[in-house]
Amino acid sequence: MVNTLTPEAAERAAHRPRSLAPAAGRHGRARRRQAVVAYLFLAPTLLFFAVFLVLPLGFALLLSMSRWTGFRLGDIDPVGLDNFTGLFADGSTFLAPILTNTLLFALGTVALALAGSVLVATCIDRLRFQGLWRTLYFLPIVTTVVAVGNVWKYMYEPGGLVNGVLNALGLGSTAFLQDPDTALPSVVVVQAWATVGSAILVLTAGLKSVPQAYYEAAALDGAGPVTVFRRITLPLLRPSLLFVCITQFLSGLQSFALINVMTKGGPGDATDVAALEMYRQAFSYGDWGTASAAAFVLFLVVLAVTLAQLWFFRRKGEDA
Amino acid sequence: MRRPSGTGGPSRRHFALALPSALLVSGCAGPRRGSGRPGDPIVLTLLSHYASGELKEALRGPVDEWNATHDRVKVRTKAVEFTDLLTTFMVRQAAGQGADILHPYCLWNGQLVRAGVLRPAPPGHAEEIRRGYGRAAVASASVGGTVYGYPTEVQTYALYYNRRLLREAGVAGPPRTWPELEDTAYRTTRRDRYGNTLVQGFGLSTADDSTTVGQTLALLNAAGGSFVSGDGRRTVIDSPAGRAVFALEHRLVARGASDPGVNVYQAFASGQVAMVVSAGWWTGSLKSLMGKDYGDVGVAPVPVPAAGDERATLATGFMLGVNTASEHPDAAWEFLRWLNAGRVRGRGAPATRMSVLQVSVGSLTGRADDMRGLLGEGSDPNLRPFRDALAYAVPEPNGPGAQQAKSLLRKNIEALWTGQQSVDEALRTTRRQVDQEVSRSW
Numbered sequence: 001m002v003n004t005l006t007p008e009a010a011e012r013a014a015h016r017p018r019s020l021a022p023a024a025g026r027h028g029r030a031r032r033r034q035a036v037v038a039y040l041f042l043a044p045t046l047l048f049f050a051v052f053l054v055l056p057l058g059f060a061l062l063l064s065m066s067r068w069t070g071f072r073l074g075d076i077d078p079v080g081l082d083n084f085t086g087l088f089a090d091g092s093t094f095l096a097p098i099l100t101n102t103l104l105f106a107l108g109t110v111a112l113a114l115a116g117s118v119l120v121a122t123c124i125d126r127l128r129f130q131g132l133w134r135t136l137y138f139l140p141i142v143t144t145v146v147a148v149g150n151v152w153k154y155m156y157e158p159g160g161l162v163n164g165v166l167n168a169l170g171l172g173s174t175a176f177l178q179d180p181d182t183a184l185p186s187v188v189v190v191q192a193w194a195t196v197g198s199a200i201l202v203l204t205a206g207l208k209s210v211p212q213a214y215y216e217a218a219a220l221d222g223a224g225p226v227t228v229f230r231r232i233t234l235p236l237l238r239p240s241l242l243f244v245c246i247t248q249f250l251s252g253l254q255s256f257a258l259i260n261v262m263t264k265g266g267p268g269d270a271t272d273v274a275a276l277e278m279y280r281q282a283f284s285y286g287d288w289g290t291a292s293a294a295a296f297v298l299f300l301v302v303l304a305v306t307l308a309q310l311w312f313f314r315r316k317g318e319d320a
Numbered sequence: 321m322r323r324p325s326g327t328g329g330p331s332r333r334h335f336a337l338a339l340p341s342a343l344l345v346s347g348c349a350g351p352r353r354g355s356g357r358p359g360d361p362i363v364l365t366l367l368s369h370y371a372s373g374e375l376k377e378a379l380r381g382p383v384d385e386w387n388a389t390h391d392r393v394k395v396r397t398k399a400v401e402f403t404d405l406l407t408t409f410m411v412r413q414a415a416g417q418g419a420d421i422l423h424p425y426c427l428w429n430g431q432l433v434r435a436g437v438l439r440p441a442p443p444g445h446a447e448e449i450r451r452g453y454g455r456a457a458v459a460s461a462s463v464g465g466t467v468y469g470y471p472t473e474v475q476t477y478a479l480y481y482n483r484r485l486l487r488e489a490g491v492a493g494p495p496r497t498w499p500e501l502e503d504t505a506y507r508t509t510r511r512d513r514y515g516n517t518l519v520q521g522f523g524l525s526t527a528d529d530s531t532t533v534g535q536t537l538a539l540l541n542a543a544g545g546s547f548v549s550g551d552g553r554r555t556v557i558d559s560p561a562g563r564a565v566f567a568l569e570h571r572l573v574a575r576g577a578s579d580p581g582v583n584v585y586q587a588f589a590s591g592q593v594a595m596v597v598s599a600g601w602w603t604g605s606l607k608s609l610m611g612k613d614y615g616d617v618g619v620a621p622v623p624v625p626a627a628g629d630e631r632a633t634l635a636t637g638f639m640l641g642v643n644t645a646s647e648h649p650d651a652a653w654e655f656l657r658w659l660n661a662g663r664v665r666g667r668g669a670p671a672t673r674m675s676v677l678q679v680s681v682g683s684l685t686g687r688a689d690d691m692r693g694l695l696g697e698g699s700d701p702n703l704r705p706f707r708d709a710l711a712y713a714v715p716e717p718n719g720p721g722a723q724q725a726k727s728l729l730r731k732n733i734e735a736l737w738t739g740q741q742s743v744d745e746a747l748r749t750t751r752r753q754v755d756q757e758v759s760r761s762w
Contacts, residue, residue, distance in 0.1 A: 069435035070410040091756030093731075158516050158581055167514045178526065178581030180740045266526055267580070268735030283407045285724040286431045287760070 106252030149261030206240030457686020469641030523596030552719030604682030669693025721761025
């Protein structure tokens, strides 16, 4: 809300005798009118949030404590916490392997993407044509996940490019996506490759903001490149690293499309993740209650992981 | 001039409230089912997965014929891809825009009935369906003994084999028993020195539910077993028959005759798979994919565990049913009877419009008499084992939770094939998971 009264005017208004009440009333009406105008300007945004955020969130909360097949709104049947207890009951696959896979997938993606992007961003920072390199590494981001997933799927096939290279090196073939031991790591590699571009963009921007004076001082002191990287670059990159870490973790925990295209959660449930399970529960099995309960459990996991990261970086001195 | 406050007429606030309301009401209003004026025709909507290619064209023929010959009731088809079909049913039903006539995969029938989406067939239609179709087709279109629609395409499972690959391995004909199947599989398997599969003896594939689960259930039925109990409330996969099937598949994978990592749909068409169990619809795809090499393809009944065992296999299918939300159920059933029971002359023999439609796209219906007439002389001989299987096929379980049970079975079969689980573990885990989840669905 906008206050158009200057402090002096406001003070005068506050000390005005009661005989000036009609004028004060006019000011009050003007202020209310201003508030109405302000809310009218905010209305489209508030309406948007209400329709696309608050309403679905409330509906999901309702469904998480109900049984609903997804067909008729009148059939929503409250069941209390049954859906939540069902997720962790004997015979349920939600905790293990689904939630475990989700965390491993996110952790693997963050570790690979973070290490790769720090390495590549540091290299790019020393190269000519930096814009070109950044663009090249950013290309997977603008490619659809379905295309990326399918191309990598063919590359991982027993007769595909990756096995071709292994065979050329005299090694035997591996069924990367069909072997439960290699399926999840194989998809993690693709997810990390597909998302490393945005991390590189953020980190190269972070590197640009490191004052050159530190590097000059380090050079004068005779510090080697490893020491410079450990003692100057990494600590000063911490804000960018925090951002990359949190965003990569969020997208890793919510990953759906890539796994759906590449493995559909298989073989067995070796690559089954929470988002995929939620989709199946709701749209294939018609169990919207379980799907919504799983969504809230995943939300709590995402919140806990994000808070843990913020705490960790704060402990290291980063004011997030 | 400013309007004095407090006077009548719409204020800005009224306008601000009315505009979104009007937009919401116009956006969420139900579909127009005809003009609603007396004398105007009723317009029925039919939602199916016949969305493209020859399926779309095949359905358009009879629908156009109906619309040209019936003034009172018109039919409008809507189609989505099969992968979006169940979701579309849900979303449209929840929005109050469900189609009058639905064309679901019979596996979903229990789920749809429990959700109150499907209307039971009126007694006259139910009697006609029970009388006109085979046992498996009627059971697929029924839930708890109540018939819910006219069965359309029925898919039975049989053994596809590559004559050339069998001949090269010195095998004279298709296997009839499991020992023969194993022997043929081992003899036809070939790999290169890096372990890449050149020829799979028996195709076990994780490509989709119909390959992974379909072929396992076909073998299970052939061994006299079934996936779920008679009341559909628990699994009986850990029966001796189930154990025998899991053990057979485990041996085939462990000894290298099956490579579940290979997409069997592509590999068989490329001559890289000697044998595979699959459904009848595949013949049409193989014809177009293989060209003249299709001559190498033969089809035989699913082998049984031992000579003399009674034949059995799996049948899956679709049906046409009427939505409980339809405002014109009588007209919808009238149209369905015309489409599924009304006879026309097709390839010389009189058959129902649906049977003619399905055979034209390389598929079958559950009407054995129609199939005998339409798949006689001059038709693809590879379709006949599927037609003959209509007499002994076992319907796919379709109670509430059937889709989830199938997905859980698939996961455990894959875990067995990839060595994550032993036969005992896979059977035990399937039982525990399916029983837990299916019990929640009832």
